[in-house]
Amino acid sequence: MFIISFQRKKCIGCNYCIESSPLHFKMSKTDGKSFLLNSIKKKNFYILKTNNYFTYLKCKIASTICPVNIIKLFYINCFIKN
Ligand code: SF4
Numbered sequence: 066m067f068i069i070s071f072q073r074k075k076c077i078g079c080n081y082c083i084e085s086s087p088l089h090f091k092m093s094k095t096d097g098k099s100f101l102l103n104s105i106k107k108k109n110f111y112i113l114k115t116n117n118y119f120t121y122l123k124c125k126i127a128s129t130i131c132p133v134n135i136i137k138l139f140y141i142n143c144f145i146k147n
Pocket of ligand 1 (some may be wrong): 075076077078079080081082083098099130131132134135136144
């Protein structure tokens with residue numbers, strides 16, 4: 066499972082993530098900061114859990130170009146033992 070975390074509070078609204086991944090990020094018209102779509106807020110972070118590799122790749126690209134480095138990606142290998 067891929068986990069994408071986004072520290073929205075530190076976003077400077079440069080729009081790079083939206084240009085690289087418009088299906089996963091959207092700009093807020095009210096505060097000029099980006100949203101990670103379908104994420105859930107947990108304290109100061111927005112978290113998106115997914116098994117979709119395309120989502121992972123697009124968010125990975127966004128994380129590499131984000132100038133304030135607030136998009137982080139993690140991979141958790143989940144399986145059930147019988
Ligand atoms: S690239 Fe980073 S700083 Fe720029 S809008 Fe996206 S999250 Fe915010």
